[in-house]
Amino acid sequence: MKRTHAWYALLILPVAGALLPGIYNRVEPALFGLPFFYWYQLAWVVATSLVLAAVVLATHERNDV
Amino acid sequence: MSSGAWVLFGLVLASSALGFLAARWGHANLTKIDEWALGGRDFGTIVSWFLVGGDIYTAYTFIAVPALVYGVGALGFFPVSITAVSYPVVLVVLVRFWGIARKRGYVTTADFVRDRFGDRSLEIAIACTGAVATMPYIALQLVGMKAVFSQLGGPFAMDNGLPALAIAFLLVAANTYASGLRAPALIAIVKDTLIYVTVIVAIAIIPGKLGGWKHIFDAVGPVLAARPKPSSILLAPPQYFTYATMILGSALALFLYPSSVTSILAARSKQVLRRNAALLPVYSLMLGFLALLGYCAIVAGIDVGARGSNSVVPLLFARFFPDWFAGVAGAAIVIGALVPATIMCIGAANLLASNVFREFSPGRGPVGVPMAKFFTLLMCASGLFFIFFVPVTYAIDFQLLGGALMLQILPAFVLGLWTRWLHPRALLAGWATGVVASCAMAYASGFASNFTLHLFGISLTGFIAFYGLVANLCVTVAATAVLRGVGVSVGSDRTLAADYA
Numbered sequence: 001m002k003r004t005h006a007w008y009a010l011l012i013l014p015v016a017g018a019l020l021p022g023i024y025n026r027v028e029p030a031l032f033g034l035p036f037f038y039w040y041q042l043a044w045v046v047a048t049s050l051v052l053a054a055v056v057l058a059t060h061e062r063n064d065v
Numbered sequence: 066m067s068s069g070a071w072v073l074f075g076l077v078l079a080s081s082a083l084g085f086l087a088a089r090w091g092h093a094n095l096t097k098i099d100e101w102a103l104g105g106r107d108f109g110t111i112v113s114w115f116l117v118g119g120d121i122y123t124a125y126t127f128i129a130v131p132a133l134v135y136g137v138g139a140l141g142f143f144p145v146s147i148t149a150v151s152y153p154v155v156l157v158v159l160v161r162f163w164g165i166a167r168k169r170g171y172v173t174t175a176d177f178v179r180d181r182f183g184d185r186s187l188e189i190a191i192a193c194t195g196a197v198a199t200m201p202y203i204a205l206q207l208v209g210m211k212a213v214f215s216q217l218g219g220p221f222a223m224d225n226g227l228p229a230l231a232i233a234f235l236l237v238a239a240n241t242y243a244s245g246l247r248a249p250a251l252i253a254i255v256k257d258t259l260i261y262v263t264v265i266v267a268i269a270i271i272p273g274k275l276g277g278w279k280h281i282f283d284a285v286g287p288v289l290a291a292r293p294k295p296s297s298i299l300l301a302p303p304q305y306f307t308y309a310t311m312i313l314g315s316a317l318a319l320f321l322y323p324s325s326v327t328s329i330l331a332a333r334s335k336q337v338l339r340r341n342a343a344l345l346p347v348y349s350l351m352l353g354f355l356a357l358l359g360y361c362a363i364v365a366g367i368d369v370g371a372r373g374s375n376s377v378v379p380l381l382f383a384r385f386f387p388d389w390f391a392g393v394a395g396a397a398i399v400i401g402a403l404v405p406a407t408i409m410c411i412g413a414a415n416l417l418a419s420n421v422f423r424e425f426s427p428g429r430g431p432v433g434v435p436m437a438k439f440f441t442l443l444m445c446a447s448g449l450f451f452i453f454f455v456p457v458t459y460a461i462d463f464q465l466l467g468g469a470l471m472l473q474i475l476p477a478f479v480l481g482l483w484t485r486w487l488h489p490r491a492l493l494a495g496w497a498t499g500v501v502a503s504c505a506m507a508y509a510s511g512f513a514s515n516f517t518l519h520l521f522g523i524s525l526t527g528f529i530a531f532y533g534l535v536a537n538l539c540v541t542v543a544a545t546a547v548l549r550g551v552g553v554s555v556g557s558d559r560t561l562a563a564d565y566a
Contacts, residue, residue: 011153018149021308025139025300033278034357037299041145042353045346048149052156052343060336 069392076396084240084248101245119253124209124402134359138296150316183557184489192420201463204451259397314530323412414440462512469530473499495541503533
């Protein structure tokens, strides 16, 4: 297994963060009046995008078609 | 007609004209199946982003998710978190599938399963699952359009909106027939631009007019609690499991649908797909804000009455937008229904043509474009059949069940990309178990999306699709162990290790 493939382990982060509602099912701290439950999940969408971008860039291979 | 109705009429007509022009895009030779059904497998990052987004985030999604939040509170917010599971799946699973599909010229998931497992019944089972699960999904796009038409009134709402719907759907059929996948790819750019504009304007205007988010959430809580079926802006702890299984089950099913696979295979390169895995979540951000409009509707005192909760969004837009802009928003929803409906028709038709019809044809020669076009028209007709003869609530029930059925191809298709250990007959048995179990649970729970399992003295309410998949996997693994143990032939594998590189 190539060393770059270890980067794919990062993908567990967004998955775990979404599948454990116990950690985000709260009202406080609220942001702009949005309870934590809502702004966390919206922020998690952005975080997912960033994690994916990191993995995509880190595992980029020149010979990729 | 009102000015909004004229705006909608004009925009829909213009985008349909664009669909016909798409046939000339890139000097396509539309008599080749790859050119017609997969846009020549040559879409770059931007077109792919619009095409895949245009397929996944449908008009029905934009109507149904706010309606769900309006109806059940926090539990209805789960579609936003699907993102965190489904795009890692795209990056790992679909990029791998794209590679082998490009090398071996596959058009569908069932093409791969046929080569990998050398089993015709498994191929046909997988193809039929995709086509059957897609039919109610196509019908639901019409439900989204219908909600807009009945809001607009005038000629659009005549005869319950059926003539307007029929005309809109004939446009889909004609566009697809003429241009193949290039039509929705081009129209998707218009569709998503309209949708982004609508959502940004809605989020900028509506919460402010209702006194801000803090006020909205303070006001919503008591209303949800006082309903006949009380809910809340937070989950109750027993709902954690339900919420997690709904996210997981829906996220895994999302990219198994034939339409998603079709739009993924149309990408030019692995790099295009990998970039899109990171870029597509932007759509979910928009969906999240739209979902919150469900709460705005509660505070604004929107009463859906007999029209059902699917009219929450059109009613909200009619209340807060000037008439002409409500027309733009309505056009966004109508075009937003036509685009995915087209891709769904093409995706399901590819399965029926390549993996069902071809398997029963005498020569089993390559599938021609006329055959694919014929099955596309058949799928369009099935959507029309649904709206004319099947009550809307049934379409919604069937679509929920459709997601559960779709998930049952996961062991053969997804696990098959990494391992050949599973026995084709065991996969078929697992698939049948999953399908029967999902149907039985859906029936027993009155077509709710969740089923309560009583096991060892505890009761767990979870997503039916998820339970179906667990049953499927158990049977598949156990049956493989038995069949391999007694030495039943595992069949042929025509794929090579190099195909997966």
